[in-house]
Amino acid sequence: MHRSRSGYRYLSIVTGVFVTCLIISNIITVKIVAIGDIVMSAAITIFPISYIFGDILTEVYGYARSRQVIWTGFACNLLAVIAIQIGAWLPAAPFWEGQAAYEQILGYAPRLLLASFIAYLVGEFSNSFVLAKLKIITQGKWLWSRTISSTLVGQGFDTALFTLIAFTGTLTPEVMINISLTEWLLKCVYEVLATPVTYAVVNFLKRAEHEDYYDYTTDFNPFKVLEESQ
Secondary structure, eight states, X not given: OOOOOOOOSSHHHHHXXXXXXXXHHHHHTTOEEEETTEEEEGXXXXXXXHHHHHHHHHHHHOHHHHHHHHHHHHXXXXXXXXXXXXXXXSOOOTTOXXXXXXXXXXXXXXXXXXXXXXXHHHHHHHHHHHHXXXXXHTTTOOHHHHHHHXXXXXXXXXXXXXXXXXXXXTBOHHHHHHHHHHHHHHHHHHHHHTHHHHHHHHHHHHHHHTOOXXXXXXXXXXXXXXXXXX
C-alpha cells in the first residue's frame, strides 16, 4: 500500500515511546555495569528499544515520518540536556546536600554529549534508510531480515561513532574495539530476541492504521524534516 494518510491513531504513541526510550537511555548511560567479564552502560537495558521502534516507524509509516520522529527525538533530548544543565547551574538551597551527586550523575561532558548526538543521528537514519530500501527489495516479505539487517548497520554506526568520538585519546584502540564490538553484539542480540514483539506490533499497527508504506518515491535526505511526501 502506498498512499497519502494523515490522522494516524497510534503514531503519537509510537513517537512517545521512541522519545522516552532515547531520553531515559541518555540519563542512565552514566552507570557502568559489569556482568561477569562484560562491562557496559546501563543504557543497554532500554536504548535498543528505540531502534526497535525506529524499525516499526519506518516499516509502517515510511521513512519521511520516521525522519520527523528522529529529529523530534533529537530536539527533545537536547531540551532535556539544557534543562538538566540549567538545574545544575541554579544555586542549591542551603539545606539541600545533593548538588555534587546531581552534577556527577546528571551532568554531561561536552565531548560525550557531542558523541551521543552524532552517533544517534547517523545510527537512526542509517537504520531507517536500510529498512526502507530492503522493504522494496524484498517486496514487503521477510520482515525479520529487514529489522535485523538495519539494526546491524544502524547500531554498528551508532556504537562505533560514539566510542570513536568519546574515547579517542583516552582509551587504547584495542579497548575501544572491544567495547564497540561487545555493545554492538549485545544490541543486535536484543533486536533478534525482540523480533516476535516487533512482528506483533507491526502487524497490529498495519491493521489498525490501514497503512503499509513503501518508499518508492521518497527523498531520503535526512535534513528535509518538514517534507510531507506521504
